[in-house]
Amino acid sequence: MGRLGWVLRLAAFGLLVAFLTVPQRFAPLFVPFTEYGAPPIYDQGSLLMLALAHLGTVFLATAASTAVAVTLGILVTRRSGAEFLPLSRTLVNIGQTFPPVAVLAIAVPLVGFGETPTLIALFAYGLLPVFENTISGLQSCPPPVVEAASGMGMSARQRLTAVELPLAMPLILEGIRLSLVVNVGTATIGSTVAAKGLGEVIIAGLLSNNTAFILQGGLVTGLMAMLLYDAMAAVERRVLRAAHVA
């Protein structure tokens, strides 16, 4: 990580914050993308509030998928839960292959419009990376290490919390990062069912044929995804270094 990396990172973050807090300052940049004097900057709500709502939805959904996927991953790597591995894998894979738009379509009649169907779609979509990485992390613990832990008299629970989970942590974090970043992008579709988020900006642009809106929604979402990815990677390196498992 050179100095240049940090400069770029800070610049990207600064740009994002500036655009969200004082978007009107950037109006001249977006004027070329408008026609017939349409507004160059999204004016039907605060961009900052939309971005925060967007992130809130993503974090909530990813936290829920992480909790479920890690728990499930632990259960199916225990001897008593091994027989449920194929079944859980199938279920989690369905969550990933079933398109989030289809999940929305099914969820809306059941739970109504708003945040909830989006949370359900993102939750299902985010399970797979965390689940698979939890399993490979736990299965890749060196057998002599696990055997030594048992041989010295650790209970199954102590072995899990003191040895296996710390050793699997780098991979688990990587899975969470993937889920998080994919969901930042996917969450934009939530606006089709009236969830607050940056998808609103994109949809408004599509409806009024305003390319500037579409660009704003897309760029802010992309920038947030990149910065999150980068921040999570930094956290992982920290954990890796602390755990000395690199």
Next chain:
Amino acid sequence: MITVESLTKDYGAARVVDDVSLTVARGTVAVIVGTSGSGKSTLLRMINRLVEPTRGRVLLDGRDTKDTPVHVLRRHIGYAIQGHGLFPHRTVAQNIATVPTLLGWERARIAARVAELLGIFQLEPREYAHKYPHQLSGGQQQRVGVARALAAEPAVLLMDEPFGALDPIIRSKAQDDLREIQRRFGTTVVLVTHDMDEAFRLGDRVAVMSQGRLLQYDRPAVLLTRPADPFVSRLTGTADRALKLLSLVTAGEAAEPGAAEGAAVPAATPLREVLADLVWRGASVAPVVKADGTPGGRLTLAGILARGRAG
């Protein structure tokens, strides 16, 4: 004292350990030797119940190991394995402190014990306590593995090919260290190996296993002079058995009264080395000196040769 009574382990139709009984006296070293697949590791792992026997039982000082909860049992039995199994995310000190921590020792007592063990295993505490396993050499990792197994002062230490991954020079040093530490703490040791030389070097008694069965369990000299089974003599090797026998006796044990000229031999030297030395120097007699520096008699070529004779 460890008493193994008719231990049997079946995996499906395969009998891995077949009706093995043996006794290891307190404070001695028993080495289980055999080829791979002989059931030696399974036998060892049934002592701390990492493997549950199909039949038979194990008594520690007369108490059935089944009567103690398994994690409690294991905390009082040291366990060291090939490839050491150190926790890569914990420092050397934390690794060694594993069992004392599980037993709920006070912090000061744990710290003192860790420092003591690092000293015994020639790892300067200030330099090594806070290192991580991957920062150590293979020999150092192995020593930390044994130190960790001994941390809670177990009366019994189980070792599964503990020196298997070491190069010959470090391995022989590790064997000497183990012998010394075992005497110092009076630990009862059961060690599994496929290396007959290691078995002879470390074992007060050696158990030879093949295809799950215990073929012979006796002092190394008896294995050489009166093998109970052709497999035992194949495993011990017949070509140099006279020399092997000589390596089991020390100069001090074989010395005759009298004095001699020439370079003195320390009493702890194995006869095999004394013989080699005499041949090398073209001498026929050498004086023996005890550890405290006083004369300990002498050794003649004829006397040494008599010790290598069968029976």
